[in-house]
Amino acid sequence: MASAFLRRMASSISSSYSHYALKHRVVGTPRISRRSFAVSASKFSNENREFVIVGGGNAAGYAARSFVDHGMADGRLCIVTKEAVAPYERPALTKGYLFPLDKKPARLPGFHTCVGSGGDRQDPEWYQKHGIEVLYEDPVISFDSNTQTVATSSGKTIKYGSLIISTGCGSARFPEKIGGNLPGVHYIRDIADADSLISSLQKSKKVVIIGGGYIGMEVAAATTGWNLDTTVIFPEDHIMSRLFTPSIAHRYEELYESKGVKIMKGSLIEKLEAGADGRVANVVLKNGSVVEADTVIVGIGAKPAVSPFEAVGLNTSVGGIQVDSLFRSNVPGIFAIGDVAAFPLKIYNRMTRVEHVDHARKSAQHCVKSLLTAYTEPYDYLPYFYSRVFEYEGSTRKVWWQFYGDNVGETVEIGNFDPKLATFWIDSDSRLKGVFLESGTSEEFSLLPQLARSQPVVDKAKLKSASSVEDALEIARNSL
Ligand SMILES: Cc1cc2nc3c(=O)[nH]c(=O)nc-3n(C[C@H](O)[C@H](O)[C@H](O)COP(=O)(O)OP(=O)(O)OC[C@H]3O[C@@H](n4cnc5c(N)ncnc54)[C@H](O)[C@@H]3O)c2cc1C
Numbered sequence: 001m002a003s004a005f006l007r008r009m010a011s012s013i014s015s016s017y018s019h020y021a022l023k024h025r026v027v028g029t030p031r032i033s034r035r036s037f038a039v040s041a042s043k044f045s046n047e048n049r050e051f052v053i054v055g056g057g058n059a060a061g062y063a064a065r066s067f068v069d070h071g072m073a074d075g076r077l078c079i080v081t082k083e084a085v086a087p088y089e090r091p092a093l094t095k096g097y098l099f100p101l102d103k104k105p106a107r108l109p110g111f112h113t114c115v116g117s118g119g120d121r122q123d124p125e126w127y128q129k130h131g132i133e134v135l136y137e138d139p140v141i142s143f144d145s146n147t148q149t150v151a152t153s154s155g156k157t158i159k160y161g162s163l164i165i166s167t168g169c170g171s172a173r174f175p176e177k178i179g180g181n182l183p184g185v186h187y188i189r190d191i192a193d194a195d196s197l198i199s200s201l202q203k204s205k206k207v208v209i210i211g212g213g214y215i216g217m218e219v220a221a222a223t224t225g226w227n228l229d230t231t232v233i234f235p236e237d238h239i240m241s242r243l244f245t246p247s248i249a250h251r252y253e254e255l256y257e258s259k260g261v262k263i264m265k266g267s268l269i270e271k272l273e274a275g276a277d278g279r280v281a282n283v284v285l286k287n288g289s290v291v292e293a294d295t296v297i298v299g300i301g302a303k304p305a306v307s308p309f310e311a312v313g314l315n316t317s318v319g320g321i322q323v324d325s326l327f328r329s330n331v332p333g334i335f336a337i338g339d340v341a342a343f344p345l346k347i348y349n350r351m352t353r354v355e356h357v358d359h360a361r362k363s364a365q366h367c368v369k370s371l372l373t374a375y376t377e378p379y380d381y382l383p384y385f386y387s388r389v390f391e392y393e394g395s396t397r398k399v400w401w402q403f404y405g406d407n408v409g410e411t412v413e414i415g416n417f418d419p420k421l422a423t424f425w426i427d428s429d430s431r432l433k434g435v436f437l438e439s440g441t442s443e444e445f446s447l448l449p450q451l452a453r454s455q456p457v458v459d460k461a462k463l464k465s466a467s468s469v470e471d472a473l474e475i476a477r478n479s480l
């Protein structure tokens with residue numbers, strides 16, 4: 001009854017709703033409008049939800065904040081999540097969360113979104129206070145765009161007006177047949193994974209980390225803080241091979257080695273072997289060598305979590321769910337944001353997915369703003385990656401770097417990593433395309449996006465002759 005009433009209200013609604021419907025290609029079942037919900041006495045009295053977000057991670061937390069900012073959350077928004085906790089700043093999991101237990105590790109509720117960007121700490125009470133329904137530990141297992149419903153593992157069927165998919169990524173895993181699921185073998189994507197890793201680290205002596213990417217480097221830094229024997233194994237010839245030049249990588253590798261980390265490059269894994277107790281004991285390499293380990297952390301990349309949404313335009317070139325510059329998929333009323341979204345990267349005119357938190361936050365805000373208002377500016381993202389390691393109290397050298405732009409073209413590196421280093425990527429037209437900085441000040445870091453966004457023509461010879469990182473940044477600034 002209530003639902004029929006709300007629908008009648010929805011069909012007689014104002015021009016702003018018509019605009020919204022047209023813009024978002026609403027077809028079929030009319031949505032329950034904002035106004036109709038305003039007259040609804042009880043929140044969520046039936047299975048209809050005006051807005052449903054699937055996934056309760058970084059993007060979901062920032063999307064929820066945007067719904068609240070637009071006055072559109074209360075009684076209208078439902079978040080369905082696989083995790084047992086409210087959205088949090090995932091980057092903390094391989095940073096503050098892994099500090100040694102006697103060095104004040106980060107724990108919830110400390111790092112719920114949106115504290116990472118200076119916003120409110122949205123703990124479970126925040127969602128209640130703002131009338132946002134959160135269904136915890138209840139993953140969506142299927143969806144039907146004809147009936148506009150999602151089904152959850154506990155057996156709920158939820159009808160949505162608009163659906164925002166923010167399921168992120170899952171860790172790439174080694175197959176079971178080569179020991180990928182042995183006790184003591186860890187992947188790290190969510191808080192449950194991090195807790196399980198910590199319980200292994202508490203009884204660990206020898207750690208092997210497989211993968212020389214973000215997880216590999218952040219977890220290796222963490223385990224040195226625990227004073228554990230740490231070996232990192234990866235197939236490439238230097239760490240962070242997708243982003244770092246061999247020269248940048250070399251500086252960090254030396255630093256890790258100076259802290260006792262062993263680095264095995266160009267090495268492929270044959271299998272992980274169990275010991276007599278059934279826990280992982282050996283990492284066997286394809287070249288036949290064997291590295292002992294009681295704890296193995298696998299950081300070999302991530303895969304977009306698309307399985308319940310196979311019917312929504314899946315992008316085959318970069319994976320994920322293909323969306324336009326307002327995060328609309330090819331199915332009316334369905335949006336995708338964060339890691340899972342394959343979107344047009346306007347600045348470089350290509351489709352991409354970005355698996356980093358800055359994009360999760362910005363895509364969420366952009367999507368919700370365009371969903372709820374007349375905003376139609378295309379998303380114009382500037383890629384931004386960063387890391388911070390060896391941050392725990394007592395560490396002799398802290399590391400914090402940022403990169404903006406595209407790592408294409410020739411590079412000019414300035415600085416001796418004591419502590420600063422800057423690298424500039426310059427294309428064949430002498431345009432500055434990307435810039436990397438270690439140990440900058442906040443003022444220096446704030447210059448990087450300006451440079452990467454405006455891509456000034458730079459005098460390469462002059463840049464090369466810079467006497468210091470500060471001098472190089474000044475030369476680059478003067479080319480703006
Ligand atoms: C350990 C770690 C450290 C990181 N550190 C950094 C960093 O320092 N800097 C940086 O820029 N980026 C970092 N990232 C990447 C960054 O965290 C992600 O880009 C960001 O979390 C993406 O947000 P998202 O909401 O798209 O996905 P997520 O935050 O992963 O959220 C997805 C959510 O969806 C849930 N979910 C999945 N499937 C379903 C389903 N079927 N039903 C219901 N719920 C579902 C998941 O459980 C999860 O809660 C890190 C990632 C990891 C894993």
Ligand SMILES: NC(=O)c1ccc[n+]([C@@H]2O[C@H](COP(=O)([O-])OP(=O)(O)OC[C@H]3O[C@@H](n4cnc5c(N)ncnc54)[C@H](O)[C@@H]3O)[C@@H](O)[C@H]2O)c1
Binds near residue numbers: 213214386387
């Ligand atoms: N600071 C950050 O931005 C940050 C920090 C942690 C995690 N993350 C995110 O978490 C996700 C996972 O990170 P990641 O470090 O696993 O991915 P990654 O892509 O950064 O690194 C993967 C590494 O594993 C190696 N590898 C791939 N296949 C392998 C195989 N079969 N055997 C051995 N090595 C193999 C790669 O060569 C690479 O060195 C990514 O989305 C990443 O962006 C980001």
Ligand SMILES: O=C1O[C@H]([C@@H](O)CO)C(O)=C1O
Binds near residue numbers: 093096116
């Ligand atoms: O973006 C981030 O958020 C968390 C943390 O700052 C939240 O408190 C973290 O470690 C980041 O790198």
